[in-house]
Amino acid sequence: MPLLSYAATRGWPSEATQRAVARLEERGWVRNGDLTDQRRAGRLSIEQRTDEQEQSIVAALGGRLDDVCCRLNHWGQLCINAGAFPPDILKRAAG
Numbered sequence: 001m002p003l004l005s006y007a008a009t010r011g012w013p014s015e016a017t018q019r020a021v022a023r024l025e026e027r028g029w030v031r032n033g034d035l036t037d038q039r040r041a042g043r044l045s046i047e048q049r050t051d052e053q054e055q056s057i058v059a060a061l062g063g064r065l066d067d068v069c070c071r072l073n074h075w076g077q078l079c080i081n082a083g084a085f086p087p088d089i090l091k092r093a094a095g
Contacts, residue, residue, distance in 0.1 A: 003033045 007017045024030040029039030061068055079085045 003030070 003021065004017055007020075021030060024039070027039075029036055029042065035043070058065055076085065080087055
């Protein structure tokens with residue numbers, strides 16, 4: 001996703017997002033509107049730790065993970081149909 005397109009769904013003031021980008025640039029995580037390799041490595045590390053922390057949940061579900069995901073997707077669609085969630089997948093992903 002283009003830089004700041006996700007943040008637009010958060011309703012943050014433009015000044016706040018610009019300050020956040022400036023901090024990321026200072027850290028070396030963003031350059032010219034793109035993620036740097038340093039930031040990609042940091043993001044990968046976060047994703048790997050998240051996956052590790054979720055393993056106990058996946059293990060507890062056993063062979064029922066697909067069924068649970070299917071039920072949750074159905075419930076999510078009902079929420080979208082009721083107008084509680086936006087239909088745009090990018091905005092839904094934004095939480």
